[in-house]
Amino acid sequence: MAAPQLLIDQLKLLIESPETYGNEEQRHEIKRLGRLASVALEAPFETMQRLVYSLLPLVAARIGQDCALFSTLEASQGPSDLAELSGASGLEPRILESIMDYLCTQGIVVEAEKQRYMPTKLSHLLLVPLFNDAVTHFHDNCLPGFAALHRILKEPWDSHMTAFKLGQHTDEDFYTWLETHPANQAAFHRFMEAQFASLPTWLDVFDVKTELGRDAGPTDIMFVDVGGGNGSQCPGLTKVWPDMPGKMILQDKPQVLEKALRVDGMEMMGHDFLTEQPVRDARAYYFRQVMHNYDDKICIAILKAHGGAMGEHSVILIDDKVLPDDGPPTGSPGVEYTAALSLAMKVVFDSMERRESHWRDLLHRAGLAIQDIRKFTRFHDAIIVARKV
Ligand SMILES: C[S@@+](CC[C@H](N)C(=O)[O-])C[C@H]1O[C@@H](n2cnc3c(N)ncnc32)[C@H](O)[C@@H]1O
Structure with missing residues (x-):
């Protein structure tokens, strides 16, 4: 009952x-x-309101961060009133009142007394660098593209058009556009570096010492992080393998490398991964979250550009989502996230997350044999270990 x-x-x-x-x-x-x-x-009226205002939590979070509302609340000894928040943010009190009302409905701040506000666990979280960067990336870089997705899907466009380009009114692809938007670029790369920090990594399921290190000497190249961004993998690698023989190399666009982490023993090399890989016979060529940015044709071109460099000990390691062929039931943990991520890939790159059979077909077409696929998170993050056929 x-x-x-x-x-x-x-x-x-x-x-x-x-x-x-x-x-x-x-x-x-x-x-x-x-x-x-x-x-x-x-x-029904409430359903309509929920749907039509569904982007506002992200917008309000961006305002709260960028206009110093959360930091002012955090720094204050007691509740902050509208005058204090207006002084700190430069926002006009009447619009500020609506913003604070909205933030209260989302549980991001609380109104402790009439028009006097306190921070919460959530506003505190939104000040953490990872959350700040995530909100900046999705709000500034992706949101205009999300709003253009339906037009991309409905109307005929030439094959180079993406929802990202349409939404940002640019002809440039995402990574080229970032080069002229340094604050967005920095937020994106820090977000990529930190977003999975609380989750297991490929190093939890791949024993680098025994699987890469056999008979290795100081002149061997052990690990090339291709399209490695900030270089977040190398510190993880040195942690599990402090006496690693040989070298680690971080490759990316020169402009990205300028701001990359400085890691002992890590060399940096500007390299376009669509061109022939210049580092020969490395033990591992590692691609994290690179392939899901591209369609099959480009992924195959990237992988084939490594074929000539691979020696008998070389493996290709692809660190990406491997979604199950039989989609899990709608309510299972992570389904909303992986489906949303796949849509984000469609928006920004006109690509998608891949299922296991899709990966197998793709690598086969690139002249590689999958030796193993090892999952390490409940969100289907996996390391694909492949060798040259
Ligand atoms: C999704 S990010 C992944 C970064 C890093 N692997 C990680 O997981 O944090 C893709 C990376 O590919 C780099 N990239 C894009 N186009 C590239 C190209 N043609 N050659 C080399 N790197 C490229 C970007 O600068 C970016 O760092």
Whole structure:
């Protein structure tokens, strides 16, 4: 029999200490059912409001970060009033009041007294560099493209057009555009470096010492991080393999390398991965989150550009999502995230996340044999180990 008051009391208990409420599986089920329950309870007018304003949490978070609302709340000893927030942000009090009202409805800030606001766990999180960079990247770099996706899908365009280009009114692809938008470029690369920091990595399922290091000497090239961005993989590698013989090389566009991490023992080399790989006989050519930026034709061209450089000990390591061929049920953990990421790839690069059979076909066409596919997160992040046929 329905017992609404019991449910209300239970939800209040849950909100007080969410981390200790039930086990992980139960918490996932509560989140799933909670969202379905919230939608089920909506009146049509509320459903419309939820949909039409669905981009506002991202927009409000960007304003809160960029206009120093969150940092002002954080620095204040007690609640901050509108005058203080207006002084810090430069925002006119009337629009500021609406922004604060909206942030309160999202649980990002709280109104402790009339028009006096306090930070929350969420506003604190939005000040963490990773969250700051993530919001900047998705708001400034991707949002105009998301808004153009339906036009790209509906109308005929030439094959070079993407929703990103349409939304940003540019002819340049994402990475070329970043070169003239240094703040966006820096936010993107820091986001790429840090977004998976709390998750397991390929180094948890790939024993570099035994799988790459056999008979290796100081002149061997052990690891080439191709399109490696900030170079976040090399510190991880030296941590698990401090006495690694030989060299590690970070390759990317010269302009990206200028701002990359400085890591002991890591060399940097400007290289366009669409051209022949100049580093020969490396033990591993590693690609993290590179292939999902491209369609099959370009991925095959990138992989084939490495064929000539690969020696008998060389492997190609692809660190990307390998989605199961039989899509998991809609409510399973991570499905919303991986489906959204795939749409983001479509928007920015006109590419998609790939399923396992797609990867197998792609690598076969590139003249490579898959030796193993090892998953290391519940979001289907995997390392694909491939050799030359
Ligand atoms: C999605 S990011 C991944 C970066 C890094 N592997 C990581 O996981 O953090 C793709 C990277 O490819 C680089 N890139 C794009 N086009 C390139 C090209 N033609 N040659 C070399 N690197 C390129 C970008 O600068 C960027 O760092």
